Amino acid sequence: xxxxxxxxxxxxxxECDNECLDVQVxxxxxxxxQEPEEFEIALxxxxxxxxxxxxxxxxxxxxxxxYPMVFxxxxxxxxxxxxxxxxxxxxxPDGQHPPRLQKKxxxxxxxxxxxxxxxxxxxxxxxxxxxxxxxxxxxxxSPVLIxxxxxxxxxxxxLEL
Numbered sequence: 001x002x003x004x005x006x007x008x009x010x011x012x013x014x015e016c017d018n019e020c021l022d023v024q025v026x027x028x029x030x031x032x033x034q035e036p037e038e039f040e041i042a043l044x045x046x047x048x049x050x051x052x053x054x055x056x057x058x059x060x061x062x063x064x065x066x067y068p069m070v071f072x073x074x075x076x077x078x079x080x081x082x083x084x085x086x087x088x089x090x091x092x093p094d095g096q097h098p099p100r101l102q103k104k105x106x107x108x109x110x111x112x113x114x115x116x117x118x119x120x121x122x123x124x125x126x127x128x129x130x131x132x133x134x135x136x137x138x139x140x141x142s143p144v145l146i147x148x149x150x151x152x153x154x155x156x157x158x159l160e161l
Contacts, residue, residue, distance in 0.1 A: 043064065043065070112147075115147075115153035116145055119154065
């Protein structure tokens with residue numbers, strides 16, 4: 001699978017599934033942190049590799065401090081990078097498209113409904129997801145509710161082509 005993300009300035013290359021991934025990344029323009037004290041505390045509590053030279057550690061701290069809006073560091077925080085242009089190209093082997101996934105809705109307990117609604121509201125408020133009128137026919141979306149042993153649940157998943 002090949003994924004290409006085109007934005008503006010810096011270019012980085014990485015290997016992914018034996019294919020090259022070219023990523024052009026612009027300047028982060030995320031929201032400024034609303035909790036600067038928590039950000040500073042998170043930097044102080046970071047678990048640094050003992051073999052990392054102090055100069056490299058300071059370079060990392062300077063970079064992270066320059067763009068705090070990109071890193072999650074406090075309660076209800078989510079790192080964010082907004083861009084003017086965002087192109088992603090996904091290709092499957094031999095040019096095939098994945099089949100459309102369809103599964104009938106199945107019942108969930110009232111507690112699971114509450115967990116799902118709470119997760120959706122949180123993701124909406126953080127700007128991770130947005131409400132749409134309907135899903136396009138060629139989109140693939142697979143929501144999954146993960147139930148932890150401590151009783152908490154997390155909603156995850158989703159892919160659109």
